[in-house]
Amino acid sequence: MVRALQQIFIIIILILLLAALPKIISVDPSSGSLEWSFDSLPQIYGDFILEVSGGSLGTYQLGQQTRPIAEDIADNFLTSLQIVLIAVNASLIISLIFGVFISRFRLTKLFGAFLNILASIPDFIIIVMSMLLAVKIYKTTGIRVISLRPDGGALNTWFPTVLAAIAPTLYLFKLVSVKYYQTSGEDYIKTAVAKGMGLNYINFQHVYKNLEPFIKSELVKVISLAIGNLFIIEHIMNVSGITKFIFQSNEVQPIAIGLFAMLLISLFVYISIRFIFYLFKRGFIYE
Incomplete structure (x- = not known):
């Protein structure tokens, strides 16, 4: 304590x-x-x-206006929380599905090769290239996939969520894939295969149970990757998130409130992932 x-x-x-x-x-x-x-x-x-x-949480500067932080922080906090929460949880689910449960399929190998190519590109370049691709799609098809207006609704959140999920997915998928192949070579896995146990049973009851501690130990880094990209994404895509208080002011009060809010978002996301692990273990893993 x-x-x-x-x-x-x-x-x-x-x-x-x-x-x-x-x-x-x-x-x-x-x-x-x-x-x-x-x-x-x-x-x-x-x-x-x-x-x-x-x-009082103080005030911050929004253009020529001076606004109270308390009036705007709730909506901005929920926007950033939604982006990071969905991005990190989606990256975890995708990494486990492709890295463990369907790793034997050819589609997974192609997916892994694609992620390895993305992993060699800096996150900022991926974000910029994705925005240029979205603009090209709009010019070619007339379909709007992003909006740079703060009041863009779903168009202003779903694309940033996808971008925020890229770095955690790249990191987690590589981690899960490496640990999966290391675990697959262990003697107890070979014994389970020799006894004729099904592949799904082995993945759930043996492989996953040994992968889970490694994933939990990397959760802080995974969340930090999403938070780091959130600063870039919200700034260049004009998302009304919590980073607005950090970027649009040089005063101590809004910057500190924004950083504390980021810390709280990280805590909520961490708790949500641990809760998902708990539900998954209770539903599918036999102790």
Whole structure:
């Protein structure tokens, strides 16, 4: 319990430090060097705590308007949560299906080869190329698959969700595929095959049970990949998500609130994946 509180305290300090960077870093015009004003940190931290303890989340700048964060944060939070939640869970399901349960089919090998090609391309390039492809589809067929308007509805969320799922899928699929082939060579798998057990039974009751701990240990990295791409996707696709508070202001309050919201989104996504593992084990795995 004490260690958990220490970790929470350190996370809060780090987030506030990141949020305060625009205020404590300046450039000396004469020498061109960076100047750090760490002596202003206590005042910054104090103002943030006073603002929050007073029941206000502060304000942020939206164009020429100054708006209260509390009025807009709920919708923006739900938009970002929806994108990351669907993206990470979909990447997990796709990786398990193609990496374990239908790995023997030729389609899976073609899918794996396609993902290996994508894995060699930086995420930012994939996102830009996908947007250009969407524009080309619209020019050729007249079918609109993306919208760069914040009020675009489903058009403004489904395509960002697909893009946010790419990096986690590439990472998880490679991890699952490697662990699957390593596990398939173990003696207990060979014994199960020799006893005439069905392939699906072996995959569910033996292979998956040994893959699950490896996947759980990588969940934080998988979620961080989706969150990292979310910053890029929401910014260049004009999605009204939680990153709006981070990109459209250099004030401590909105940046800190946005970063804390990102941390909360990561926690919700992590809990959802663990819950899916629990339901899957209860429904299909015999202990």
